[in-house]
Amino acid sequence: xxxxxxxxxxxxxxxxxxxxxxxxxxxxxxxxxxxxxxxxxxxxxxxxxxxxxxxxxxxxxxxxxxxxxxxxxxxxxxxxxxxxxxxxxxxxxxxxxxxxxxxxxxxxxxxxxxxxxxxxxxxxxxxxxxxxxxxxxxxxxxxxxxxxxxxxxxxxxxxxxxxxxxxxxxxxxxxxxxxxxxxxxxxxxxxxxxxxxxxxxxxxxxxxxxxxxxxxxxxxxxxxxxxxxxxxxxxxxxxxxxxxxxxxxxxxxxxxxxxxxxxxxxxxxxxxxxxxxxxxxxxxxxxxxxxxxxxxxxxxxxxxxxxxxxxxxxxxxxxxxxxxxxxxxxxxxxxxxxx
Amino acid sequence: xxxxxxxxxxxxxxxxxxxxxxxxxxxxxxxxxxxxxxxxxxxxxxxxxxxxxxxxxxxxxxxxxxxxxxxxxxxxxxxxxxxxxxxxxxxxxxxxxxxxxxxxxxxxxxxxxxxxxxxxxxxxxxxxxxxxxxxxxxxxxxxxxxxxxxxxxxxxxxxxxxxxxxxxxxx
Amino acid sequence: xxxxxxxxxxxxxxxxxxxxxxxxxxxxxxxxxxxxxxxxxxxxxxxxxxxxxxxxxxxxxxxxxxxxxxxxxxxxxxxxxxxxxxxxxxxxxxxxxxxx
Numbered sequence: 001x002x003x004x005x006x007x008x009x010x011x012x013x014x015x016x017x018x019x020x021x022x023x024x025x026x027x028x029x030x031x032x033x034x035x036x037x038x039x040x041x042x043x044x045x046x047x048x049x050x051x052x053x054x055x056x057x058x059x060x061x062x063x064x065x066x067x068x069x070x071x072x073x074x075x076x077x078x079x080x081x082x083x084x085x086x087x088x089x090x091x092x093x094x095x096x097x098x099x100x101x102x103x104x105x106x107x108x109x110x111x112x113x114x115x116x117x118x119x120x121x122x123x124x125x126x127x128x129x130x131x132x133x134x135x136x137x138x139x140x141x142x143x144x145x146x147x148x149x150x151x152x153x154x155x156x157x158x159x160x161x162x163x164x165x166x167x168x169x170x171x172x173x174x175x176x177x178x179x180x181x182x183x184x185x186x187x188x189x190x191x192x193x194x195x196x197x198x199x200x201x202x203x204x205x206x207x208x209x210x211x212x213x214x215x216x217x218x219x220x221x222x223x224x225x226x227x228x229x230x231x232x233x234x235x236x237x238x239x240x241x242x243x244x245x246x247x248x249x250x251x252x253x254x255x256x257x258x259x260x261x262x263x264x265x266x267x268x269x270x271x272x273x274x275x276x277x278x279x280x281x282x283x284x285x286x287x288x289x290x291x292x293x294x295x296x297x298x299x300x301x302x303x304x305x306x307x308x309x310x311x312x313x314x315x316x317x318x319x320x321x322x323x324x325x326x327x328x329x330x331x332x333x334x335x336x337x338x339x
Numbered sequence: 340x341x342x343x344x345x346x347x348x349x350x351x352x353x354x355x356x357x358x359x360x361x362x363x364x365x366x367x368x369x370x371x372x373x374x375x376x377x378x379x380x381x382x383x384x385x386x387x388x389x390x391x392x393x394x395x396x397x398x399x400x401x402x403x404x405x406x407x408x409x410x411x412x413x414x415x416x417x418x419x420x421x422x423x424x425x426x427x428x429x430x431x432x433x434x435x436x437x438x439x440x441x442x443x444x445x446x447x448x449x450x451x452x453x454x455x456x457x458x459x460x461x462x463x464x465x466x467x468x469x470x471x472x473x474x475x476x477x478x479x480x481x482x483x484x485x486x487x488x489x490x491x492x493x494x495x496x497x498x499x500x501x502x503x504x505x506x507x508x509x510x
Numbered sequence: 511x512x513x514x515x516x517x518x519x520x521x522x523x524x525x526x527x528x529x530x531x532x533x534x535x536x537x538x539x540x541x542x543x544x545x546x547x548x549x550x551x552x553x554x555x556x557x558x559x560x561x562x563x564x565x566x567x568x569x570x571x572x573x574x575x576x577x578x579x580x581x582x583x584x585x586x587x588x589x590x591x592x593x594x595x596x597x598x599x600x601x602x603x604x605x606x607x608x609x610x
Contacts, residue, residue, distance in 0.1 A: 073365075073367070076367070076368075076371070115390065116390060116470075116471075116472060116473060117390050117391055117393075117394045117472075117473060120391070120394040120395075120398065121394055123398060124394050124395075124397040124398035124401075124402055125397075127397075127398055127401075127402025127403065127406075128374075128378075128397065128401060128402050130402070130406055131374065131406070131409075134406070134409055134410075134413070135371075138367060138409075138413055146413065150410065150413065153406070153410075157403075157406060176473075177473055340511070342511060342512055343511050343512055346512045346516065350516075350520045353520065353524060354520070354523055354524065354527065357524055357527040357528070357547050358527055360531065360540070360543055360544070360547065361527060361528075361530060361531030361534070361535060361540065361544055361547075366537060366539055366540065369539075369540055369543060370539075370543065373543050373546065373547075376547070376550070377550070380550050380553070380554065383554060383557075384557055387517075387557050387558060387560075387561040388561060389557050389560065389561070389569050389572075391569070392557060392569045392572055392573065395573060395576060396553075396576065399576050399577075399580055400546075400550075400576060400579070400580075403580065404546070404579065404580055404583045407583060407584065407587055408539065408542070408543065408583070408587065411539065411587045411590060411591060412539055414591065414594075415539070415590070415591070415594050415600055431534060434530055434533050434534040435530070435534075438526050438527075438529065438530040438533075441526055441529075442522065442523060442526040445522040445525075445526070446519055446522065449515055449518045449519055449522060450515060450519070454515070454518065455514060455515070468560075468564050468565070468566050472569075475566045476566055476569055476570060476573070479566045479567060479570045480570055480573070484567075484570055487574060491574055491577045491578070494577070494578065494581050495577060495580065495581050497581075498580075498581030498582070498584050498585050499584065501584075501585050501588065502584040502585050502587070502588040503588075504588075505585065505588030505589055505591070505592050506587075506588040506591045506592065508595075
């Protein structure tokens with residue numbers, strides 16, 4: 001009873017709460033990092049060094065008036081932010097945060113579950129997440145959001161192909177679809193997959209930028225284009241849900257990249273015995289550090305690079321990323337057969 | 340016991356959403372009910388320990404094909420529902436009645452007609468299909484059924500080229 | 511407890527719902543979606559027998575059915591778009607350009 005039901009429930013509660021708190025503080029982190037890149041300080045008024053800014057943002061969004069456009073499809077209008085948010089949260093069911101530890105006298109695995117198709121589950125959940133954007137544009141019953149949502153979803157499904165192909169080469173090296181097995185494969189090989197599959201690593205990062213509508217691929221939601229994109233007609237808490245869904249997607253992409261390419265909860269250089277003192281640090285701290293590194297690079301890229309135009313974006317996805325990903329899969333397959 | 344409850348709940352969802360797909364006035368709502376139907380079918384596959392197929396169902400069907408339908412529905416979004424100019428002599432109840440009769444016949448055949456798997460099934464695989472689902476399917480696809488696999492990929496390539504040519508504005 | 515007959519009944523019911531949709535609706539996109547329901551019914555049958563006989567060929571066949579359904583949906587929707595551009599309708603009663 002306890003092991004079958006209570007322990008997973010507790011893990012789910014902890015992971016969800018940590019994710020939601022992390023997502024709200026990502027908002028503050030983004031403003032701070034972009035501010036520092038621009039030689040200014042960012043939010044400093046609310047709380048010491050602006051720490052309480054997300055609380056102020058949340059209160060503001062919650063007390064805003066909730067406007068539904070006239071003749072908008074009411075059910076779909078309400079459901080679209082939820083459909084955008086839920087896939088970002090349920091991916092955490094398969095991500096391993098750490099190795100097995102013994103807590104309170106029982107062996108507790110630091111992941112919620114380990115299914116034998118874990119990586120495909122993540123990809124399929126991400127492909128269902130496209131619906132939130134399409135439905136938001138449709139339900140707003142207004143031209144600009146509809147066009148913007150069609151563009152955004154076309155971008156998402158194009159880069160989904162490239163990302164899935166890079167994941168195929170990782171699966172080839174690891175030999176399994178289960179996320180825990182991929183981390184253990186990195187542990188047994190003694191080297192992170194980022195060094196065995198550098199091209200896949202770079203492609204996954206670029207595809208992840210495009211999948212989460214982050215700069216430089218954030219044309220669908222830029223304010224200068226199409227008056228704000230697919231969430232133009234959303235206000236108050238629903239807009240907050242879209243916003244948070246985007247940050248949650250960012251954290252998800254970072255977590256998945258950490259697990260697949262940076263060794264998950266492993267310490268750096270697990271094959272070098274001289275660095276065994278790094279094992280004092282628990283696995284989940286390494287996981288958090290690596291995820292945070294990825295998130296920082298996401299924000300850094302946003303502060304630095306200009307935006308891609310839509311046709312340049314689609315050209316990059318279809319004509320550059322997909323052929324390179326396919327070539328990577330072929331080369332990985334050949335090398336794996338020869339070795 | 341738990342399997343029975345799961346089966347009945349998932350079947351109710353599948354059939355309920357399917358009826359909603361064919362009977363809703365608004366096309367967008369029909370597409371959304373189709374997505375929910377496919378997700379329920381994926382849940383049924385998990386119940387049948389076909390985990391790989393369940394994830395493929397969500398990835399390809401719910402996350403690919405239905406997105407395509409949704410795109411086309413939005414590009415073709417008409418103001419008046421198309422059924423408004425059906426022929427007035429069309430009788431909907433006749434269709435329901437005929438469908439009900441055929442369903443009753445099928446149900447009678449299935450329950451009392453002794454339909455089932457032949458007991459001398461040919462060459463059952465090693466029985467770890469549920470545990471090592473991905474490995475078993477992979478071995479079958481790439482070893483025993485490689486030619487259908489290659490033909491299917493050629494089919495998809497031809498369909499992709501064909502769809503692009505058909506939907507282009509100017510050749 | 512849940513015999514394959516249960517799954518076959520579910521598959522038959524889903525099949526009949528799909529056929530009813532193809533016969534009775536005039537919106538061609540809904541007709542295509544009913545065809546997808548029919549294909550799903552067939553898949554359920556295949557996977558149920560794969561589970562009973564513990565033979566993976568049922569699931570492999572279901573994967574091929576999904577691949578063919580994807581190809582058919584892409585081409586069918588391309589045809590719908592091309593027709594819509596010419597005649598501005600998606601009611602199949604009005605798709606009668608080849609009638610005498």
